[in-house]
Amino acid sequence: MSAAAIAGFFARIHGREGEDLQEAFANEAIETGGHWWPTRDPLNGQALFEIHLHGVTAIGLSLDDAIRSWRRKARARLEDPNAA
DSSP: OOOHHHHHHHHHHHOHHHHHHHHHHHHHHHHHTEEEEEEEEEEOOOEEEEEETTEEEEEESSSSHHHHHHHHHHHHHOOOTTOO
């Protein structure tokens, strides 16, 4: 996805936190064809959360961890479009 899509989403979530931020991520995934889901490891039952949004993928042990990871990776992508 384009840097403009990522920058636009950052502008829309500026100042949001907690459940409001989580809802914004969920809505963005639904509206743009991204993915937002918890997965469970069949061996140990540990839940992981995955976010695939605007070409940036992030995983975390909690929803908040996944959001923090996505934001960090998305910022890196804005700074360097070749960033993973």
